[in-house]
Amino acid sequence: xxxxxxxxxxxxxxxxxxxxxxxxxxxxxxxxxxxxxxxxxxxxxxxxxxxxxxxxxxxxxxxxxxxxxxxxxxxxxxxxxxxxxxxxxxxxxxxxxxxxxxxxxxxxxxxxxxxxxxxxxxxxxxxxxxxxxxxxxxxxxxxxxxxxxxxxxxxxxxxxxxxxxxxxxxxxxxxxxxxxxxxxxxxxxxxxxxxxxxxxxxxxxxxxxxxxxxxxxxxxxxxx
Amino acid sequence: xxxxxxxxxxxxxxxxxxxxxxxxxxxxxxxxxxxxxxxxxxxxxxxxxxxxxxxxxxxxxxxxxxxxxxxxxxxxxxxxxxxxxxxxxxxxxxxxxxxxxxxxxxxxxxxxxxxxxxxxxxxxxxxxxxxxxxxxxxxxxxxxxxxxxxxxxxxxxxxxxxxxxxxxxxxxxxxxxxxxxxxxxxxxxxxxxxxxxxxxxxxxxxxxxxxxxxxxxxxxxxxxxxxxxxxxxxxxxxxxxxxxxxxxxxxxxxxxxxxxxxxxxxxxxxxxxxxxxxxxxxxxxxxxxxxxxxxxxxxxxxxxxxxxxxxxxxxxxxxxxxxxxxxxxxxxxxx
Numbered sequence: 001x002x003x004x005x006x007x008x009x010x011x012x013x014x015x016x017x018x019x020x021x022x023x024x025x026x027x028x029x030x031x032x033x034x035x036x037x038x039x040x041x042x043x044x045x046x047x048x049x050x051x052x053x054x055x056x057x058x059x060x061x062x063x064x065x066x067x068x069x070x071x072x073x074x075x076x077x078x079x080x081x082x083x084x085x086x087x088x089x090x091x092x093x094x095x096x097x098x099x100x101x102x103x104x105x106x107x108x109x110x111x112x113x114x115x116x117x118x119x120x121x122x123x124x125x126x127x128x129x130x131x132x133x134x135x136x137x138x139x140x141x142x143x144x145x146x147x148x149x150x151x152x153x154x155x156x157x158x159x160x161x162x163x164x165x166x167x168x169x170x171x172x173x174x175x176x177x178x179x180x181x182x183x184x185x186x187x188x189x190x191x192x193x194x195x196x197x198x199x200x201x202x203x204x205x206x207x208x209x210x211x212x213x214x215x216x217x218x219x220x221x222x223x224x
Numbered sequence: 225x226x227x228x229x230x231x232x233x234x235x236x237x238x239x240x241x242x243x244x245x246x247x248x249x250x251x252x253x254x255x256x257x258x259x260x261x262x263x264x265x266x267x268x269x270x271x272x273x274x275x276x277x278x279x280x281x282x283x284x285x286x287x288x289x290x291x292x293x294x295x296x297x298x299x300x301x302x303x304x305x306x307x308x309x310x311x312x313x314x315x316x317x318x319x320x321x322x323x324x325x326x327x328x329x330x331x332x333x334x335x336x337x338x339x340x341x342x343x344x345x346x347x348x349x350x351x352x353x354x355x356x357x358x359x360x361x362x363x364x365x366x367x368x369x370x371x372x373x374x375x376x377x378x379x380x381x382x383x384x385x386x387x388x389x390x391x392x393x394x395x396x397x398x399x400x401x402x403x404x405x406x407x408x409x410x411x412x413x414x415x416x417x418x419x420x421x422x423x424x425x426x427x428x429x430x431x432x433x434x435x436x437x438x439x440x441x442x443x444x445x446x447x448x449x450x451x452x453x454x455x456x457x458x459x460x461x462x463x464x465x466x467x468x469x470x471x472x473x474x475x476x477x478x479x480x481x482x483x484x485x486x487x488x489x490x491x492x493x494x495x496x497x498x499x500x501x502x503x504x505x506x507x508x509x510x511x512x513x514x515x516x517x518x519x520x521x522x523x524x525x526x527x528x529x530x531x532x533x534x535x536x537x538x539x540x541x542x543x544x545x546x547x548x549x550x551x552x553x554x555x556x557x558x559x
Contacts, residue, residue: 123316125315128316130329132388133310133329133334133378134302134306134333135302147320223319
């Protein structure tokens with residue numbers, strides 16, 4: 001009899017548990033801050049755009065450039081470049097806490113772009129009608145644009161969450177922990193294929209659950 | 225009462241100057257239904273939007289009940305807009321809100337009523353437009369006519385003195401158009417509010433408007449009562465619009481009438497004259513048969529009218545005098 005392909009007894013399930021928890025912590029915290037930062041940024045980008053409520057070509061071009069610059073930076077580089085900032089913000093540049101600021105800086109510009117395009121999907125006629133009812137710009141954004149764009153915003157959040165899951169895998173570079181880190185350290189560097197298989201399955205489960213939850217929320221919010 | 229004084233507006237399109245409005249002078253009496261008719265691109269949409277400053281004119285003044293809207297600050301402008309309802313061609317309802325919540329939206333933005341007062345007002349408006357049953361449905365579940373009823377209810381929510389209609393029936397089928405026009409007429413009569421509507425259809429103007437202005441190339445080329453403009457259009461743009469409508473007797477038989485012997489006359493009857501057997505009487509009086517070649521009879525809003533092109537062999541001036549004495553306008557046409 002040949003040896004079994006995988007020897008599951010080698011796996012330290014406590015490690016897997018901790019890594020899963022680390023991934024979920026990084027994901028939850030970074031997604032929260034990404035939305036808190038990216039949503040206003042995306043709204044601002046939309047409002048400054050051509051023919052929009054606060055149309056301002058130089059301001060739009062500048063903001064757009066900054067967002068593109070951040071988005072074009074490979075995440076691994078961002079992770080290292082941001083170390084001084086990270087230390088200032090959370091007191092450390094390593095571990096789960098150290099991973100969160102670079103994750104947010106990496107994902108917020110991406111999310112802002114998605115917010116901008118979700119808002120552009122809202123019929124300009126609705127903005128005009130709301131304006132004609134005597135609404136302030138703030139009321140137009142908070143009462144008409146954001147609620148009307150809700151399905152698109154939820155879809156954008158789902159895409160961002162999934163992207164963040166793959167970003168967390170790279171945070172192993174700075175000792176960020178999590179499932180991706182575990183897969184690289186055990187599966188790749190120590191040839192424990194079993195650990196890699198389990199971590200990949202766990203990541204797949206996380207992504208799948210996120211996507212299903214996101215789709216369900218989008219369906220519930222859609223009235224068209 | 226709305227007065228527009230010397231409104232000008234130009235746009236920059238691909239580096240070129242495009243004139244949208246040119247020296248617009250207009251007075252719109254309170255309580256009337258005022259139509260602005262023009263082709264697409266004539267500037268009617270821009271003109272309508274200057275009334276609530278969704279489009280700010282480059283020059284000129286917009287006086288609404290004596291207040292210069294162009295001079296208002298942001299807060300003043302918002303207050304003014306809350307007193308001006310607006311209805312749109314594509315309804316522009318919020319998809320995530322129910323019918324009732326869409327109507328309530330206007331009240332929420334104004335922020336003057338508490339929750340129970342808003343609910344009462346919404347119920348009142350739903351009854352006015354006949355949508356009480358649909359209160360909890362979403363716009364996606366409604367027909368076009370029902371959506372426009374929601375749009376109208378929403379526009380009336382804050383009890384405006386002025387209602388602006390931007391091609392309000394252009395996206396609707398003919399039957400629904402009639403129902404919506406009837407609703408607008410009803411609202412005008414019951415609430416006494418002024419309605420300004422823009423349209424490219426003469427039929428809409430004919431159905432409900434008291435006065436009409438014809439806009440062409442950014443200028444008002446003609447204005448007056450609908451009866452006058454419709455039956456005796458002066459400007460080429462107005463004549464074309466009336467001709468396309470096909471309800472007035474404009475002479476579109478040119479070249480086909482040379483075989484008709486005698487003189488061509490256009491007779492216009494309005495109100496009482498339409499009920500008299502005028503043609504027969506005049507024919508008898510002149511002892512000359514009158515040949516009806518083309519014509520239409522109908523109603524302009526609530527006024528009956530008739531307009532005929534007739535052929536007459538005999539004395540034209542005697543015929544004109546005979547028609548004039550019976551309250552019928554008679555013009556000799558160059559055949």
